[in-house]
Structure formats: structure tokens, C-alpha cells
Amino acid sequence: MTEPTSPRGDDTSGADRVEALFADLAAEEQGRTAHERMGELGDLVAGEFADHGLAHRLAGAVGTPVEVHVARTWFDGIIDAVGQQWVLLRGRVPGAPRALVNLARVDHLRMRRVAHGSDAVISRLSIRSPLRRFGEGRRECRVFCGSDGQVLEGMVDAVGADYLQIRRGAAVDLVPLHALAAVQDLTPGDSV
Incomplete structure (x- = not known):
């Protein structure tokens, strides 16, 4: 068995x-x-x-490339500094113009980094501070304003509490800060 x-x-x-x-x-x-x-x-x-907001996301990518679409224009550069209201881009090549972008006016961004940055990386200064740096240098600038992408060229002459004054010869243009999309430095050489 x-x-x-x-x-x-x-x-x-x-x-x-x-x-x-x-x-x-x-x-x-x-x-x-x-x-x-x-x-x-x-x-x-x-x-x-x-x-975390957009500024934290950009702060996590300081020193890396980004493409920013604002006022019907693409700005392509390296993130140099970030504030709660703004991002400062330097050109990807030496001598390329810098651009200051108002985050409230950004349509969209394209970037590779996915990390968030700390509060310590985000400047506490308002957008008026980097705008004043453009003015101090008496630099020729291109100013993008409005959702339709209107472009003004001239020097940042003054920065008020809620507006930017652009001098073009004897004339001045006033741009309310809420309508400001970006400012691009057109002066050759060292940028702000």
C-alpha cells in the first residue's frame, strides 16, 4: 500500500x-x-x-534654465534670483540681456527641476527693488505690459509705490505695476 x-x-x-x-x-x-x-x-x-507657491518652485531651480511665457513673449534664461512677486533671469550666454518677470503676469513656465526651494532662497524684497536697480544703472530697457504684450522702450526713470516711469526722450510713460509683465535690459555689457 x-x-x-x-x-x-x-x-x-x-x-x-x-x-x-x-x-x-x-x-x-x-x-x-x-x-x-x-x-x-x-x-x-x-x-x-x-x-508651496510658484516662488518656492522657482527658488528650488535657482541656477537652472527656465523658459517663461508672459505677455505673448518667451523669456529663456537661467534663474538668478526669486522674490514672492518676481523672478530675475540672466541670459544663457555671457552678455545676454537679463529679464525681470512679474510672476502675477506669467502665462506659463517650462522647467526641468521639480524641487521646491526654502523660504531663505526667496527674496523678501518687492518687485520695486530690482526695478530700481534697472533705473540706477540708467539702462535702456524693453518693458512688456498688459495682457496684449504692449512693448515700450526707454530707461527706467522712477519706481513709484504702484507704478513704473519709463523715459523716452522728453516723454515719460507710466506703467501701473499690476500691468507690468516684464522688463528686459537692452544695454550691452554687464547687466543689473
Whole structure:
């Protein structure tokens, strides 16, 4: 007479089958726990994104290339500095003009970095401060304003509490800061 065998054709004893069942249940629980952790991680990542604005995202990419679309114009450069209201780009090649972009007017950005920067990287200065630097240098600038991409050329003559004054010869143009999209430095040589 032959000994009975298991349905799988091996000689697994009852104790081995119970042990295998418990191992299978333990593996299933580990999988469930890992899946829950992935869900928690996804929630943490989503929360991290929700807690940070555009300035934090740009601050995480200081020193890297970015393309910014604003007022029907693409600005392509390296992120040099970031404020809550603005980003300053330097050209990708030496001598290329800098551009100061008002973040409130940006249509969209294209970048490779996905990290958020810390508050320490973001300047506390308003957009008026870098605008004044353009004015101090008496630099020829191109000013983009309005959603239609109107372009003015001249020197930043003064920066008021809520406007920018551009001098073109004897005439001056006033641009409310809420309408300012970007200022591009046109003076050859060292930029602001």
C-alpha cells in the first residue's frame, strides 16, 4: 500500500502547509502595509505641493534654465534670483540681456527641476527693488505690459509705490505695476 500524497504531488506535511499559509498571510499583510504607506506618501507629496507657491518652485531651480511665457513673449534664461512677486533671469550666454518677470503676469513656465526651494532662497524684497536697480544703472530697457504684450522702450526713470516711469526722450510713460509683465535690459555689457 502506498502513502497518501498532497494534491500537488509533494510530501508536504500538514504542519508545513499551515506554516506556508501563515507565511502567505504575512506577505499579504506586508503588501497591504506597503500599499498604505505609498498612499500616505502620495498624500505627503500632495500636501507638500499644496503648501508651496510658484516662488518656492522657482527658488528650488535657482541656477537652472527656465523658459517663461508672459505677455505673448518667451523669456529663456537661467534663474538668478526669486522674490514672492518676481523672478530675475540672466541670459544663457555671457552678455545676454537679463529679464525681470512679474510672476502675477506669467502665462506659463517650462522647467526641468521639480524641487521646491526654502523660504531663505526667496527674496523678501518687492518687485520695486530690482526695478530700481534697472533705473540706477540708467539702462535702456524693453518693458512688456498688459495682457496684449504692449512693448515700450526707454530707461527706467522712477519706481513709484504702484507704478513704473519709463523715459523716452522728453516723454515719460507710466506703467501701473499690476500691468507690468516684464522688463528686459537692452544695454550691452554687464547687466543689473
